[in-house]
Amino acid sequence: xxxxxxxxxxxxxxxxxxxxxxxxxxxxxxxxxxxxxxxxxxxxxxxxxxxxxxxxxxxxxxxxxxxxxxxxxxxxxxxxxxxxxxxxxxxxxxxxxxxxxxxxxxxxxxxxxxxxxxxxxxxxxxxxxxxxxxxxxxxxxxxxxxxxxxxxxxxxxxxxxxxxxxxxxxxxxxxxxx
Amino acid sequence: xxxxxxxxxxxxxxxxxxxxxxxxxxxxxxxxxxxxxxxxxxxxxxxxxxxxxxxxxxxxxxxxxxxxxxxxxxxxxxxxxxxxxxxxxxxxxxxxxxxxxxxxxxxxxxxxxxxxxxxxxxxxxxxxxxxxxxxxxxxxxxxxxxxxxxxxxxxxxxxxxxxxxxxxxxxxxxxxxxxxxxxxxxxxxxxxxxxxxxxxxxxxxxxxxxxxxxxxxxxxxxx
Numbered sequence: 001x002x003x004x005x006x007x008x009x010x011x012x013x014x015x016x017x018x019x020x021x022x023x024x025x026x027x028x029x030x031x032x033x034x035x036x037x038x039x040x041x042x043x044x045x046x047x048x049x050x051x052x053x054x055x056x057x058x059x060x061x062x063x064x065x066x067x068x069x070x071x072x073x074x075x076x077x078x079x080x081x082x083x084x085x086x087x088x089x090x091x092x093x094x095x096x097x098x099x100x101x102x103x104x105x106x107x108x109x110x111x112x113x114x115x116x117x118x119x120x121x122x123x124x125x126x127x128x129x130x131x132x133x134x135x136x137x138x139x140x141x142x143x144x145x146x147x148x149x150x151x152x153x154x155x156x157x158x159x160x161x162x163x164x165x166x167x168x169x170x171x172x173x174x175x176x177x178x
Numbered sequence: 179x180x181x182x183x184x185x186x187x188x189x190x191x192x193x194x195x196x197x198x199x200x201x202x203x204x205x206x207x208x209x210x211x212x213x214x215x216x217x218x219x220x221x222x223x224x225x226x227x228x229x230x231x232x233x234x235x236x237x238x239x240x241x242x243x244x245x246x247x248x249x250x251x252x253x254x255x256x257x258x259x260x261x262x263x264x265x266x267x268x269x270x271x272x273x274x275x276x277x278x279x280x281x282x283x284x285x286x287x288x289x290x291x292x293x294x295x296x297x298x299x300x301x302x303x304x305x306x307x308x309x310x311x312x313x314x315x316x317x318x319x320x321x322x323x324x325x326x327x328x329x330x331x332x333x334x335x336x337x338x339x340x341x342x343x344x345x346x347x348x349x350x351x352x353x354x355x356x357x358x359x360x361x362x363x364x365x366x367x368x369x370x371x372x373x374x375x376x377x378x379x380x381x382x383x384x385x386x387x388x389x390x391x392x393x394x395x396x397x398x399x400x401x
Contacts, residue, residue: 029397029398029399029400030243030245030290030292030294030397030398031245031395031396031397031398032245032246032247032260032261032294032395032396033247033260033261033393033394033395033396034247034249034257034261034262034263034264034393034394035263035264035391035392035393035394036249036257036263036264036265036266036298036391036392036393036394037263037264037265037266037267037303037305037389037390037391038266038267038269038270038303038389038390038391038392039266039267039268039269039270039389040270040271040272040306040387040388040389041270041271041274041315041373041387041388041389041390042270042271042272042273042274042386042387043273043274043275043310043375043379043383043384043385043386043387044273044274044275044384044385045384045385046384080273081272081273081274081275081278081331081333082273082275082331082332083331085331086331086332149275149276151276151277151377152275152276152277152377152379153276153378153379153380153381154275154276154379154381154383154384155381157384
């Protein structure tokens with residue numbers, strides 16, 4: 001191969017490589033972007049129970065005195081999430097003198113239609129188990145009821161409070177709605 | 179005798195003249211042959227150096243390819259054209275409570291004549307501003323379609339198909355919700371996004387609101 005031909009071949013290879021590299025460099029790829037704006041993600045607001053027309057009823061007798069507490073159940077608007085049936089009520093006892101909670105909070109599921117009156121009844125046995133009564137004692141309680149969504153940390157904003165007193169003398173219990 | 183000698187001398191001169199002419203013709207022939215060989219040789223080795231030609235070729239029009247990622251939820255098709263925003267106002271929820279989830283369809287389209295890869299991130303939107311506690315709202319994309327059959331509390335809708343990532347908390351900076359995926363030119367892909375409120379969502383999230391922003395980026399495939 002002549003010197004001239006070798007130079008021609010070298011030049012051709014170089015040009016080819018250069019051309020390829022240029023071809024490779026043209027891949028400055030197209031791009032496109034799009035900002036997608038979603039709508040509103042809105043959270044529910046729990047509704048709360050309200051004070052019933054007859055929130056406390058005491059029934060005292062020698063054998064089995066009771067106190068019945070009532071409140072109006074939650075009444076979310078129709079079609080609003082969550083429905084009343086999804087609610088439960090958190091019931092807590094407080095010492096009215098110290099404002100300290102007594103015993104632990106109990107829960108009771110909503111019953112009936114939206115807005116239906118809810119109730120809970122206590123006697124000395126149930127209260128004794130819950131609050132730890134003594135054979136001789138005088139107690140001033142405030143019962144606070146709040147709406148709660150089971151399985152979550154969500155509570156209604158408003159509490160329904162009902163006061164009653166309890167006097168215990170051996171097996172005799174006397175309730176007084178305040 | 180003299181005449182005879184004269185004739186002999188004349189014949190000798192004639193023969194000498196003839197030999198010179200013959201030698202000249204041979205040399206001329208050789209020279210011509212050599213010249214011809216040289217021309218042939220040069221022609222063979224380097225005609226490029228001596229023969230030239232030129233031609234102007236007029237090509238057809240060079241038309242650039244197109245590329246466009248377009249999107250469609252249950253809203254009309256959008257994001258038409260490069261860097262065009264899209265309103266997915268239908269990706270919305272009201273009355274969301276902890277553990278609830280809603281599923282929405284999202285279709286990604288490669289409206290162009292080149293394959294592309296695309297990816298997306300999620301960020302807290304600005305309208306309305308974000309009111310939720312950190313980590314309480316998550317987003318998860320699937321290559322699939324929504325199952326919206328669950329409409330009773332607690333509403334926990336899902337997506338069919340394959341999850342593209344784990345559930346991602348919606349934060350203040352972009353977090354990948356769709357890793358890079360390839361889409362052929364002219365093709366479309368059905369995705370599904372699930373918006374969920376964490377079961378452990380804060381009580382303070384009640385009544386809050388926020389919006390989601392997804393940023394899609396598509397890049398042409400060059401190989």
